[in-house]
Amino acid sequence: MRFLLRRGYSTLRLFKQSMEPLVVIFGSTGTGKSDLAVELATKFNGEVINADAMQMYEGLPIITNKITTEEQRGIPHHLLGNVPISETPWTILQFRDAAAKLISDIRERRKLPILVGGSTYYIDGLLFDDRIIKDQSADTILDRDELNTRFPILTESGEVMLKKLREVDPVMAERWHPNDARKIRNSLEIYYTTGRRASEIYAEQRSRKESKWAQASESSHSPWNVLMFWLYARPELLNERLDNRVDKMVASGLLDETAAVYDWYQSQIAAGETVERDRGIVQSIGFWQFEPYLRAVKETPESTELAKLREAGISDTKAGTRRYAKYQVRWVTTKTLVSIQEERLLDTLFLLDSTDINTWHGEVAGKGVDLTRKFLAGEQLPQPVDLSETAKEVLTAKVERSNRKDTPCNKRCDLCDSTFLTEELWQKHIKGQKHSKAVRWAKRRALARTDPRRRALVAVEGQVADPEPV
Ligand SMILES: [Zn+2]
Structure with missing residues (x-):
């Protein structure tokens, strides 16, 4: 029995060995992904393919956090700075096709392709094909309160939201009546959380069904033998590091770049072009945050408020960067991990602990190099949870969480005044504080209608009752 099992295993390994190797690095901003990619490329004769939507824009190295020529250490980098700032970011399909072509070109040169980037939806789209686009619903990434805070328009009436949707996704807007508030909201959510139009996503789904690529990949999933690295840093320390990075960016000329984007944006407006506020290069964190300052510099350069506006821009950029890092981790845990499990690839996903910058060389570069060497030699890889304490803790918790199958529902x-799309969220809500408070309040109100003596009491309590988030 044991013999058979072992033979089964080695057959699988032989099969995997016959596929082309591909190293994939993802994780949040500020964890050192680009550095690891260069380190691996240097050691294993590799070339790097960028999978970060903003770094695909040409120029603007600071605001897009692009790796410098010096840091590239002579390693060829692809899809870096290849998109003019006047264009919208590449779609998942565009990225997938270009990256697949590059991977095979690099293999033809007998080199190791290394895919690296923070736009994990690109990576998901390449490795797992349509799985990712099937479920672009925002609810799994951000909770309702967070969405509403970030995009207040989502709390507006159907009519107001539809007006916005007409601007950002006219094709989708055509479909809805102002009374379809929930559907309009959903289309807008997709747009805000993915930066892509729902209508495009649906069109891609249709075209993918027809494409040969999808038919081929349905039977054999990823055509590559993949080794994945998830660079992870504990939030407390990462946030501190991200704050420092923003200060460094400002010191090395972030505001000159932002001003250049601002001038470009203004010139487009002046020329009568429509530039969407939440798409493309202007989405870079550090642009809108400094807009009030840049405007003041142009319009009221004598103002004594300038220094204050600049400081506000810096602190907003810091907050935006931290939020983005959190969002990236949530994407990995709610989307990428699910696909990885479905493809049974969990044993090739290694979490590298990038929390402490002082141990980065050992924990990230050292372990990454060692694993890649074993992977390329076809040696047995260690268990991902045994790699570090952080790996054990995070992988165990997140895999368990993403493993939980949520039961879809539509309860209101x-x-x-809230809708819940999974049974689990619904249960959590009706057992939660916010809901119990609302129930108590409603009871009192009902009582007050029949008992005038209670009315005054209710009015006083009503003033101090603070709504708590779920
Ligand atoms: Zn409720």
Whole structure:
């Protein structure tokens, strides 16, 4: 029995060995992904393919956090700075086709392709094909409160939201009536959380069904033998590091770049071009945050408020960067990990602990190099949870969480004016504080209608009752 099992295993390994190797590096901003890619490329004769939407834009090295020529150490980098700033970011399909072509070109040169980037939806789209686009619903990435805070328009009426949708996704807007508030909201959510139009996503789904690529990949999933690195840093320390990085960016000329984008943006407007506020290069963190300052510099250069506006821009950029890092981790845990499990690739996903910058060389570069060497030699790889304490803790918790199959539903709590799309979220809501408070409040109100003596009491309590988030 044991013999058979072992033979089964080695057959699988032989099969995998016959496929082309591909190293993939993802994780949040500020964890040292680009550095690891260069380190591996140097050691194993590799070439790097960038999978970060903003770094695909040409120029603007600071605001897009691009690796410098010096840091590239002579390693060829592809899809870096190849998109003019006047264009919208590449779609998942565009990226997938270009990256697949590059991977095979690099293999033809007998070199190792290394895919690296923070736009994990690109990586998901390449490795797992349509899985990612099937479920672009924003609810799994951000909770409702967070969405509403970030995009207040989502709390507006159907009519107001539809007006916005007409601007950003006219094709989708055509489909809805102002009364379809929930559907309009959903289309807008997709747009805000993915930076892509829902209508494009649906069109891609249709074309993918027809494409040969999809038919081929349905039977054999990823055509590559993949080794994945998830660079992870504990949030407390990462946030501190991200704050420092923003200060460094400002010191090395972030504002000159932002001003250049601002001038470009203004010139487009002046020329009558429509530039969307939430798409393309202007999405870079550090652009809108400094807009009030840049405007003041142009319009009221004598203003004594300038220094204050600049400081506000810096602190908003820091907050935006931290939020983005959190969002990237949530993407990995709610989307990428699910696909990795479905493809049974968990044993090739290694979390490298990038929390402490002082141990980066050992924990990230050292372990990464060692694993890649074993992987390329076809040696047995260690268990991912055994790599570090952080790996054990995070992988165990997140895999368990993403493993939990949520039961879809569509339940509405009129009392709290909220809709819930999974049974689990619904249960959490009706057992939660916010809901109990709303129930108590409703009871008192009902009582007050019948008992005038209670009315005054209710009015006083009503003033101090603070709505708590779920
Ligand atoms: Zn409720």
